Amino acid sequence: MENYAPMFPSASSHEFSSKNNNSTKEELFFQGKKSTTNSGFLGLMASMETPNRGSTSFENEVKSCKMKGEKKIKKPRYAFQTRSQVDILDDGYRWRKYGQKAVKNNKFPRSYYRCTHQGCNVKKQVQRLSKDEGVVVTTYEGMHSHPIDKSTDNFEHILSQMQIYASF
DNA sequence: CGTTTTTGACCTGCGC
DNA sequence: GCGCAGGTCAAAAACG
Numbered sequence: 001m002e003n004y005a006p007m008f009p010s011a012s013s014h015e016f017s018s019k020n021n022n023s024t025k026e027e028l029f030f031q032g033k034k035s036t037t038n039s040g041f042l043g044l045m046a047s048m049e050t051p052n053r054g055s056t057s058f059e060n061e062v063k064s065c066k067m068k069g070e071k072k073i074k075k076p077r078y079a080f081q082t083r084s085q086v087d088i089l090d091d092g093y094r095w096r097k098y099g100q101k102a103v104k105n106n107k108f109p110r111s112y113y114r115c116t117h118q119g120c121n122v123k124k125q126v127q128r129l130s131k132d133e134g135v136v137v138t139t140y141e142g143m144h145s146h147p148i149d150k151s152t153d154n155f156e157h158i159l160s161q162m163q164i165y166a167s168f
Numbered sequence: 169c170g171t172t173t174t175t176g177a178c179c180t181g182c183g184c
Numbered sequence: 185g186c187g188c189a190g191g192t193c194a195a196a197a198a199c200g
Contacts, residue, residue, distance in 0.1 A: 097173060099192055112191070116172090125191090 078140045095124065106130045117146050
């Protein structure tokens with residue numbers, strides 16, 4: 001766990017591994033709010049400002065259906081519920097789409113992305129709620145062990161990164 | 169020409 | 185054991 005989590009300062013709570021008896025699934029659910037506490041996600045938050053959205057009870061069971069049962073390590077997932085028109089919430093990393101499936105309860109398909117960096121197997125999936133077209137749930141899986149690969153476009157990103165690294 | 173998207177097939181876990 | 189649902193692979197197309 002020497003890898004720092006650039007985007008999730010609160011993610012340090014995932015290394016507890018205290019009571020992962022049988023549940024291989026761990027998910028932390030964040031909501032895209034304007035909480036300027038120390039999320040370090042401001043670069044992204046700038047694109048989404050949704051004070052209200054209290055929908056909870058989001059069930060998603062992760063089943064680590066790996067191929068050959070190599071690594072059944074627990075994989076923390078972080079879900080972000082945002083309100084945006086587009087699904088592509090650019091967080092600064094390079095993603096390559098590797099799949100798209102339709103969900104049962106959802107009319108909209110779910111997109112699966114993967115970080116294109118070598119050795120970085122961070123995955124993310126973007127889901128759109130059928131109830132509210134404007135609500136997009138982005139679920140991150142894994143941690144990035146490399147700096148953000150995005151040219152400094154504007155001050156928002158710079159500030160975002162500064163706050164991210166300042167958290168450590 | 170290299171990289172990414174698209175899209176169907178394939179795999180796996182779970183419930184019946 | 186079979187079918188369903190979710191997740192991934194991989195070949196070809198699309199894009200710069």
